[in-house]
Structures are given as structure tokens and as C-alpha cells.
Amino acid sequence: MRWTIFYLVILVHLVPVTTLCQLKIVESIPQNLTYPGGSPTHESTFKGWADILNLAKNEVNISSFYMTLKGSDTKTKDPSTKEGEQILTSLKLLGGKGVTIRIVEEISSKGKSDSDQLEKLKLAQVQHLNMSNFGTGGILHTKFIFVDGKHMYVGSANMDWRSLTQVKELGILAINCPTLVQDAAKIFEVYWQLSKPGAKLPHVWPPALSTSFNMQTPMKVDIGGGSNNPYLYLSSAPYTFCPTGRTRDLNALLNVIRSAEKFVWIAVMDYIPAIIYNKPYQFWPVIDDELRRAAIERNINIRVMASYWSHTKEQMLQYLCSLTADSQIKRYPHYGGWIDVKLFEVPVFTPEQKSIPFARVNHNKYMVTDNKGYIGTSNWTGDYFNSTAGVSVTIQQKDGNNSLPQQLRDIFSRDWDSKYAKPIICNGSVF
Ligand SMILES: *[C@@H]1O[C@H](CO)[C@@H](O)[C@H](O)[C@H]1NC(C)=O
Ligand SMILES: *[C@@H]1O[C@H](CO)[C@@H](O)[C@H](O)[C@H]1NC(C)=O
Ligand SMILES: *[C@@H]1O[C@H](CO)[C@@H](O)[C@H](O)[C@H]1NC(C)=O
Ligand SMILES: *[C@@H]1O[C@H](CO)[C@@H](O)[C@H](O)[C@H]1NC(C)=O
Ligand SMILES: *[C@@H]1O[C@H](CO)[C@@H](O)[C@H](O)[C@H]1NC(C)=O
Ligand SMILES: *[C@@H]1O[C@H](CO)[C@@H](O)[C@H](O)[C@H]1NC(C)=O
Ligand SMILES: *[C@@H]1O[C@H](CO)[C@@H](O)[C@H](O)[C@H]1NC(C)=O
Numbered sequence: 001m002r003w004t005i006f007y008l009v010i011l012v013h014l015v016p017v018t019t020l021c022q023l024k025i026v027e028s029i030p031q032n033l034t035y036p037g038g039s040p041t042h043e044s045t046f047k048g049w050a051d052i053l054n055l056a057k058n059e060v061n062i063s064s065f066y067m068t069l070k071g072s073d074t075k076t077k078d079p080s081t082k083e084g085e086q087i088l089t090s091l092k093l094l095g096g097k098g099v100t101i102r103i104v105e106e107i108s109s110k111g112k113s114d115s116d117q118l119e120k121l122k123l124a125q126v127q128h129l130n131m132s133n134f135g136t137g138g139i140l141h142t143k144f145i146f147v148d149g150k151h152m153y154v155g156s157a158n159m160d161w162r163s164l165t166q167v168k169e170l171g172i173l174a175i176n177c178p179t180l181v182q183d184a185a186k187i188f189e190v191y192w193q194l195s196k197p198g199a200k201l202p203h204v205w206p207p208a209l210s211t212s213f214n215m216q217t218p219m220k221v222d223i224g225g226g227s228n229n230p231y232l233y234l235s236s237a238p239y240t241f242c243p244t245g246r247t248r249d250l251n252a253l254l255n256v257i258r259s260a261e262k263f264v265w266i267a268v269m270d271y272i273p274a275i276i277y278n279k280p281y282q283f284w285p286v287i288d289d290e291l292r293r294a295a296i297e298r299n300i301n302i303r304v305m306a307s308y309w310s311h312t313k314e315q316m317l318q319y320l321c322s323l324t325a326d327s328q329i330k331r332y333p334h335y336g337g338w339i340d341v342k343l344f345e346v347p348v349f350t351p352e353q354k355s356i357p358f359a360r361v362n363h364n365k366y367m368v369t370d371n372k373g374y375i376g377t378s379n380w381t382g383d384y385f386n387s388t389a390g391v392s393v394t395i396q397q398k399d400g401n402n403s404l405p406q407q408l409r410d411i412f413s414r415d416w417d418s419k420y421a422k423p424i425i426c427n428g429s430v431f
Pocket of ligand 1: 032349
């Protein structure tokens, strides 16, 4: 009798814990980048990926710009390549055990990617998406990992060993969240269909790919928080890749800015209000207008934390300086809000770190306001919304103790107030 009660108690405790959806912010913090004790810390991207791959029984679907998970891919010999190599090994083991692995990658990565080897060894089915076939140009830039229709990762991290140990990344991990994950997987299916030989952009997407979860009707995700459960939706770019009901990424982003009541904090690698890759070069002030309007007309305080590294474009610095124009007069109350800009630089501490190509950078692409969070895969230039394939997750959640937006605010503050973020220096008058 006593034992029966004991087992019942265990069951009551176990069942909800093992079946409830878990949503976690995961981060990559570059080697040797440290914060003061007590700063927010999150599970690593590496652990998140390893955990969901460990759960795989049937299927893994990955969409990715490219795949360079081995040190040898970048000619790097360093212990920090180990995590990436471990992920590649997991994929090989899963493929060998008969788990179906599908990878859709950007066409320009063909022949230069670890996926080539997975395909050759028949461990994965690999397809390449050529965005030039669909009238917009651009590239496949979405970073998605799906496992068994229940678990997923989406965020800024490429399938690259550097994204796990040498680049600063932020994403979201969903574990045991079939409704959310199966909705997101419809975006993968769009890439999968369009990367088949001869594929054409359909005039109307099949109804099976449409969604009822969007900006108007986000999905309530039960993470055991009762009335504090979050509401989420995924959005996609370019808009030609959005079946019925799917919110366009640009609209999701603009809506988050428009619905802010107090502040908008943006952490994005690159910010340029122009279409810089597709010819002709075009001014693209869509987001820029929205930010200035929010600050000047609605008293919203805006912080933009862009990234500074050896490849930063001078043009971005000038555009960011222009954003701060009204901050100069923030003392005048009738001007309402202001826009402050800082640049986050990941320091290079060692010669080994210096020798790693395209590393040591803040690659984050998210935004958080007083009422919503937005985790994306895109830089804020016109190209990423007009032509490149990317996605975002928008999250609304009542502020319980540790809501996802609150976690993002804490991460943003940690970084904004850190010694790695410095106010942009705008040189003003030359006289
Ligand atoms: C950087 O991190 C590595 C690996 O954790 C460690 O071995 C090394 O001592 C650190 N170097 C510095 C300069 O902090
Ligand atoms: C991608 O598609 C464009 C236009 O259809 C074509 O010209 C180009 O050769 C394709 N790229 C590759 C690598 O196949
Ligand atoms: C993986 O992708 C294929 C093709 O889009 C789809 O049929 C399958 O359901 C997907 N599986 C998962 C786990 O997302
Ligand atoms: C945007 O982000 C990618 C990586 O996601 C980076 O390599 C690229 O140079 C960035 N900037 C622009 C302006 O595209
Ligand atoms: C890209 O931008 C051009 C010019 O601003 C516009 O005409 C076109 O509709 C846009 N395309 C997409 C897919 O957003
Ligand atoms: C919030 O945190 C406080 C103090 O840590 C705790 O007493 C309370 O139970 C928490 N509330 C919820 C909803 O988790
Ligand atoms: C300001 O001047 C310094 C020194 O000449 C220069 O390095 C920096 O790039 C300038 N900043 C901007 C935003 O023009």
C-alpha cells in the first residue's frame, strides 16, 4: 500500500516533467570571453545540439548555409574545434544507425561542405537550394535543426565548429514541443521542395504547408507555466517562401518594434538600411524609418548593439551614426525617446584565436522589447528580408519570474553593460 502511494507520487511527478515542452535560450560564448560573476548564463549551443541529436530515433532535418564542423575545414588545429567535430561524429553515427538525415544547404556551399562527405558515405540525403531560381537572388541563410518532429534548434549559429566555441551566438532550443516543431518544419519542407531538381516557385503553396500560427494568432506553448505560458510564432523570408498564413519575417520584425511601449533593444551583427548585394544597390529604409519613428514620435528608447570586427563595413558605422542623430538632443523632453548605438567587439586573446578565419565576432541576431522577444537568423540589411531565406521566432510572454523575453533582456543588458560594448564614436564636425 505504502509502495503504491510511493509509485503514484513518482508518476505524478515524472509524467508532466517528461512530456512538457521545454524552451531554452542557448548561447555560444566565445572562448575566453568572460563576464562578471552572477551574470546570466545559458546552456551552450553545443550542449543544446548534442542533446537533441542524442534524442534522435527516426529523423534529423537540417537547413544550413554550409557545414564546416571540422578543424581541418578551416585548416585549424586547436582544441576548440572538438565540439564541432563531436556534432559531425553524432550525425555520422545517427546516419549509420539508420536515422534518416536530410540536409538542405545553400548552393554555393556545394563541394565545400562536410555535407558532401555525409552524402558520399550515404549517411544523409543532401539537397542544395539555389535562390537564383526563384526570382529574388540571395542565399539560404536559415539555421534549423529538427529532430523527430519534436525537438528543434533555430538561431544564429551556422553548422560550423567556430559557431560553438569562437563566435558569439544566440538561439532557441525546443525539446518535446511537437506542435511548435511541426509548424516550423513546414518551412523546412518549403526549402526541401524548392531544392529538388527543376523545382519552380508554385503560384500557390500546397495547403499542407499553410499555417494558422502567425502574428494574428500565435501558438500558446504549454511549458507548464499556466497563464504565464508563452505565445510564439515563426516567420519566414523572403515572402515568396511564405505559404498561406505564414507571417513574413519583415512584418514580424516591424510588428515587434511597433508594439513596443517603452523600449526596443536590438542585438544584430550588421545593420545597413540598403540592399547591398542584389544589383542595383538600393536604399532600403524600411526598418530604419520604423526605429526613428518609434523614437521620435512614440518616445520609445532604442538601443542598437551591432558587431565590430575586422570585416565590419565602414558604411555600417556611418549609417549607425546617423541613427544616433536625435540622441544628441535627448535632453529636450518634447523629443521623446532616443536611439543609442554601441558596438560589441569580441576580443582576440591569443595568437591561435587570431589565426582562425572569420571568428571572434558577435553573430547574434535578436531583439527584445518591454513586451516581446524576437530571435532571428538575419542581419538587418534589405537583402535578408527581400531575397535571402531566413526565419525568426517571435515570443510574447507574461513576465513571470523568468519569461523568455526577460531572459533576452537580461542577456542584452549583460552585453550592453559589458566592457566589450562601446558607444559608437561619431566624429561630427570636421571644423
Ligand atoms: C582561454 O581559454 C582556454 C580554454 O579554456 C584556456 O586554456 C586558456 O588558458 C584561456 N586563455 C586566456 C588568455 O584566458
Ligand atoms: C543557380 O541558378 C542560376 C539561375 O537559374 C544559374 O544561372 C546558376 O548556374 C545556378 N547555380 C549553380 C551553382 O548551379
Ligand atoms: C524532414 O523533412 C521531410 C521532407 O521535408 C519531411 O517529410 C519530414 O517529415 C521531416 N521530418 C522532421 C523530423 O522534421
Ligand atoms: C551578416 O551575417 C553573416 C553571417 O550570418 C556575415 O558573414 C555577413 O558578412 C554579415 N553581413 C552582411 C552585411 O551581410
Ligand atoms: C525586393 O525589393 C524590391 C524593390 O524594393 C521590390 O520591388 C520587391 O518586391 C522586393 N522583393 C521581395 C521578395 O521582397
Ligand atoms: C518567483 O520567484 C519567487 C522568489 O524567488 C518565488 O517565491 C515565486 O514562487 C516565483 N514564482 C513563480 C511563478 O515561479
Ligand atoms: C572617427 O574617427 C576615427 C579616427 O579618425 C576613425 O577611426 C573612426 O572610424 C571614425 N568614426 C566614424 C564613425 O567615422
